[in-house]
Amino acid sequence: MNNADILIGANLSKRFDDLEVVKDVSLIIKEGEFVSLVGKSGCGKTTLLSLLSGLEQPTKGQVILNGKEITGASEEELALFRREHVGFIFQSFNLIPTLSAWENVALPLFPIKMTNEQRQDRALELLNQMEMGHRTEHLPAALSGGEKQRVAIARALINNPKIVFADEPTGNLDSATGDAIMAILSELHKKQGMTMLMVTHALELAKTADRVIRMQDGEVIT
């Protein structure tokens, strides 16, 4: 396995008004690593994830993702960067209600110049991989929670990301469905060597990962 540092966070702090939510956090994630981030509710996990993934700018510190310093980049640059290098999986799926399953998967490709067939081919391939090949034309409202999350995972992968960020991907699912989703993520990591940073507050889920990072009151404690 290649051991290049794919994500470096250095002395990251995030302040909302007078509330410091992330305090001087430094961490490194290597290519192919599956890291989980655990901690109590409100300790700043989601905020740290948004800093590391380029959704938000830190108040202090640096983020280097795939060799590029993203701190200080413009909104526009960040968007393009996310489009190219990053995949997201959310707790509440965040599918577009008006688009079918495959269109949701293809959503990140819409602004990219390519034919609709190309987009669809790629989306269907990923949906098949998620065992969702039979539900490609359905709207999100017609899908179960587990199915929605499978669609969301396919969407996170459509741009061949260098790293996938997942924020409590099983948080809205019952335990059996949650296990199935975890199995998919684990397989992604094992078979395809996908680098992943997953936020969770369930310790047993965190054990699926190669490494667990604990957070408390905005600080990394291990």
Add this chain to the structure above:
Amino acid sequence: MNINYIVKELFHRKRRTIVSILGLSIGVALFLILNALSLAYREAARAPLTEIGADITVQRAGNVPEELTGAVFPCSAVTIRREEINKIEKIPGIIGIGQAVLVWVFDPHRAWVVLGIERDNTIGPAILRVFVTAGRFLEDGKSEALVEIAYARQFGIKLGDNVTAAGRSFPVVGLVDASRAPKIAVANLYLSLKDAQAIAAASKLLQTVSPFAPDDINLLFIKAEQKQITSVAAALKEIMGEKAAIATPESFLKLLGSLFALSDKFTWAASLIALLIAILIAFKTMAGNISERVREIGVLKAVGWTQRNVTMQLLTESVIQCFVAGILGILIAVIVAFGLSFMTVNIPIPWEMSPKPHFLPGGGDQLFKTLRLPIHIPAMLAFFALLLSVFVGGLTGALLGRHIATIKPAEVLRHE
């Protein structure tokens, strides 16, 4: 920008889409129809004059004749002198004039409305050559007569008969169907202008009421530049004095008394207000739509859509809606206009403009020029409305772009 996505959004949010499209299209339709109605009434009001080849008619009111014997002028049309006509011809904006003499002739056993016409002038009553239904029209230099067909039927006058009016005899060479002819200056007996002038000049009674030289007239028809009708009418008043009765499309419009005929500025303002209200409704609906979609927009940004990508998507969405609304509005307007075109307009012709003694058949009847409302949606106006709606769509999209910029992609990480 993804058209498929736009279409799906529009269909998914049917209520909003329908409200904004319908709201705007009704505004566009209202704007077009109100203006078209105003134009149609304006057009209709010109009909009584244009059918006699004129834009303005001029008469002078005078005294009522003391007795009804021989040839007399009706009180609504007394002498217009030659030198006045010479001055009138020089008014700027006048394209041409037509002249006529209308006299009432009371013979011992018969009364006539006699009209002397210029045989070869397209301005004025000579236009009725088209309505000669039997025989032929007057010929140059001959003393001949045309008789109105209903009058001829009533008094048993036939083609080839000789009729006598004010002691002069004329062969009847043609019959005229006045029911189809112009409604201004309607008569029973049509002569050449010269013959009618001679009859008027020879009447002592007429001369005592209103002195008349053989080359004077009492009806004047004027064709003028459309844009100068008002100024020409003012100049005519100046020359003719306060007894002048000057009929213009504007004066017929007033007779019509329709709300839409009242003022084009009023119509323009009212229709513009309707359009503006519609635009506001559409704007509010579309803006509300964006606020409902904050999360969706956050997702788009999170997965790598740039501000530009998102704005273009939503801008196209609103432009498409507004464009559809514009087209729909034009369609509604065209359909409504088609329906309204079956409406008839009755334009009252004042008695003064077609004076007839009350005891003659039809003498007391109100004459109307009846026509179908000449309504149509002007292409330029439709184009303007469409352009305006598309502009509103673009403006909405552009304004919402600023709102979109404030939506943070990190927000989508928070669960609902």
